[in-house]
Amino acid sequence: xxxxxxxxxxxxxxxxxxxxxxxxxxxxxxxxxxxxxxxxxxxxxxxxxxxxxxxxxxxxxxxxxxxxxxxxxxxxxxxxxxxxxxxxxxxxxxxxxxxxxxxxxxxxxxxxxxxxxxxxxxxxxxxxxxxxxxxxxxxxxxxxxxxxxxxxxxxxxxxxxxxxxxxxxxxxxxxxxxxxxxxxxxxxxxxxxxxxxxxxx
Numbered sequence: 001x002x003x004x005x006x007x008x009x010x011x012x013x014x015x016x017x018x019x020x021x022x023x024x025x026x027x028x029x030x031x032x033x034x035x036x037x038x039x040x041x042x043x044x045x046x047x048x049x050x051x052x053x054x055x056x057x058x059x060x061x062x063x064x065x066x067x068x069x070x071x072x073x074x075x076x077x078x079x080x081x082x083x084x085x086x087x088x089x090x091x092x093x094x095x096x097x098x099x100x101x102x103x104x105x106x107x108x109x110x111x112x113x114x115x116x117x118x119x120x121x122x123x124x125x126x127x128x129x130x131x132x133x134x135x136x137x138x139x140x141x142x143x144x145x146x147x148x149x150x151x152x153x154x155x156x157x158x159x160x161x162x163x164x165x166x167x168x169x170x171x172x173x174x175x176x177x178x179x180x181x182x183x184x185x186x187x188x189x190x191x192x193x194x195x196x197x198x199x200x201x
Contacts (some may be wrong), residue, residue: 025100032093036127039086042150044135044141064144067151080165081154094119
């Protein structure tokens with residue numbers, strides 16, 4: 001005796017839907033990798049750009065320079081914005097990939113293991129190493145390019161940024177510490193850049 005028609009049709013109907021979900025999941029993960037790259041490269045570009053060079057760009061009226069200066073005026077909040085955004089993106093990526101693998105039929109343990117190692121490799125290569133290397137080589141142009149999107153991220157993440165900003169300042173006050181990122185220092189290369197900037201002006 002054959003199977004009921006509805007049973008025979010179920011696999012055929014389920015496959016397209018499953019494929020669509022899988023494709024949407026992959027697209028979402030790629031978007032999140034791009035956002036991870038954005039935040040990682042932003043950290044390098046913004047904190048590698050010397051303050052004297054930012055002032056020079058503002059004086060020259062370079063587009064985006066004013067936004068860069070506004071962001072760098074509070075380096076602690078800028079760092080919190082980048083870290084909050086990057087962590088949200090990376091956690092979302094891991095959760096999404098785990099859920100997607102479970103949906104596709106993997107066991108929960110297998111899905112967690114595959115997502116952990118797979119996403120870690122993906123983030124290290126395309127969300128950290130490559131974008132940070134690019135930011136190191138293109139510090140000034142990249143800082144100017146990402147300044148406005150980064151400012152928008154600060155507005156979008158405002159409640160979390162304010163919360164963690166106050167919490168980290170409180171922890172620093174209790175422990176007597178201070179974020180090194182807030183301490184300005186001038187390297188030999190920066191001194192040379194200051195001299196060259198002065199000569200050009």
